[in-house]
Amino acid sequence: MQRRGSWCGETHIQKATFFLQDLLGVDAGFDFILYRHGPFSFDLRDELSSMQADGLLELAVKREGYGPTYVPTQFSEMFLERFPKTTARYMKQIRFIADELGDKGVAELERLATAFFIAHRERIASVALRAQRLVELKPHISLPDARFACQQVDSLIERARPFSPREE
Amino acid sequence: MELASRAFEVITKPANVTDEVKGLLPDLGNADALPYWKHVLRMAALCHDIGHLPFSHAAEEELLPKGWTHERLSRLLIESEEMREIWDNMVPPLKPKHIVKLALGARKAKDLQFSRWETILSEIIVGDAFGVDRVDYLLRDSHHTGVAYGKFDHYRLIDELRILPSFEGSTEPSLGINGGGIYSAEALALARYFMFSQVYYHPIRLIYDHHLRDFLTAWLSKGTLLPEGTFPIDIEGHLRTTDDEVNAALRIAASDPEYPGHISARCIMRHCHFKRLYERDPQDAKLNSEPGAAIAMAAKREFGANAVRYSKPKVKNVAIDFPVCGPDGRVQPAISASETLSKLQPTAMEFVFIDPELKAKAKSWLDRNREKILAAAGEQEDEEHETQPKSSNTHVVEPRNAEKG
Secondary structure, rough: OOOOOOEEEEEHHHHHHHHHHHHOOOOOOOOOOOEEOOEHHHHHHHHHHHHHHHOOOOEEEOOOOOEEEEOOOHHHHHHHHHHHHHHHHHHHHHHHHHHHOOOOHHHHHHHHHHHOOOOHOOOOOHHHHHHHHHHOOOOOOOOOHHHHHHHHHHHHHHHHHHOHHHHH | OHHHHHHHHHOOOOHHHHHHHHHOOOHHHOOHHHHHHHHHHHHHHHHHOOEEOOOOOOHHHOOOOOOOOOOHHHHHHHOHHHHHHHHOOOOOOHHHHHHHHHHHHHHHHOOOOOOHHHHHHHHHHHHOOOOOHHHHHHHHHHHHHOOOOOOHOOOOOEEEEEEEEEEOOOEEEEEEEEEHHHHHHHHHHHHHHHHHHOOOOOHHHHHHHHHHHHHHHHHHHOOOOOOOOOOOOOOOHHHOOOOOHHHHHHHHHHOOEEEEOHHHHHHHHHOOOOOOEEEEEOOOHHHOOHHEEEEHHHHHHHHHHHHEEEEEEEEEOOOOEEEEEEEOOOOOHHHOOOOOOOOOOOOOOOEEEOHHHHHHHHHHHHHHHHHHHHHHHHHHHHHHHOOOOOOOOOOOOOOOOOOOO
């Protein structure tokens, strides 16, 4: 994600993992609910703390006044080398998510992830109805922005098909 | 309850609410509704821990039926007919669902949708950064255990609470703090760090959890109290089973070798607990993600499962995810505002315990085999990971242990 320009704060990791799990079927076992800035997993928050405690991640302040960034440690590289099979198995899906979401900020990620949550979990087909629901859940998002986010999500779902393990 | 009321008064005081925040949270401008929500918050604080089992968290995971937690029991009680009558008779009448949301928070009431206002109010009770449940248990446990670590200036902390945008320009409101309160927030974070490392996760306290859990498992599964081998989940049964019943059974079991759970009860009552054999070393974690688990497994093979206990308490996060309002009105993240908070790191802990009679033998066995065990376990990790069911987390799966809540 960082190599694709992501700020890599907690929100970025939360939304990326949500897409990885719900869009690409990579079952990381996290339970997402609608909470802060859209889909959010408390289990994932605990896992990030656990990874910090295990010396795999560090929190850093990149720019004063901005939220912290998660940075992988030197040890995390060694750690990944110990899991070649697991890493190889999910690399395509991880690259897809990093390519698609790496350059997005918190506000855009919130719109997209919530729009996808509505499409995927609430199974509403029509773009217009999904956009309405998005505004209902997140009143600070305008209807045109909500509609655009729903269309972007539809297109993302199409592009994701070849990367989903279910399609392989 | 008292701390929740204080926090509510502070964050809703008109002088403490900016126009920007009023725009994000229209509920703050509804003066008629505020007394209702204050009542809901007080009742939620009162009922937050109502579903706890005897000795709180010690045996919750193992001794409640699958899918049940103390929070679910709290909810069952709050929504019970008997409690509904109480809520209905209050002025104004309170909706049980509102009390449930504020008492449990979004983490534990995942099926309920929270408005922004409800999210903020639930954070007053269960929030990672300033939840009054946390404030209360640190002060209370510090007092009752006779240690000074848990004390901090909670009055100053509460006086400086504010509702702020999550970050500069954010449309999501959050429970944050005025710049003047940052030292109290640091003191809270340090108090929590020390209480967990010196009290809650002290190895001797952890091993007594094991002995208690072992005793309860034997006691409950032998049908002494419940034929199904778990704690009751009906309201009557839950309220009937208290620390007193367990204490009485422990005393009997400790002196009667025929009684279920005799050995564990004896360990507790005679203070002859298992001894620490291994404590996680960060260097060992470079060879294996869970060195303690690898050593515990090898020790069980060598000395038998009954002689070994393994504990990996849940890693506690350092709550730095809150906004701070500076003297110029600018909102910045806590990690930028406080060098102390930015330096606090969560800590991973693991312990392996051994039957005291085997301690010397086990120590010498471990000295001889430690590196071999860790290296062998490290080599197998990727294979094991691949064969694990994918519903579990990809990193390290931890048993929940003695989490406060």
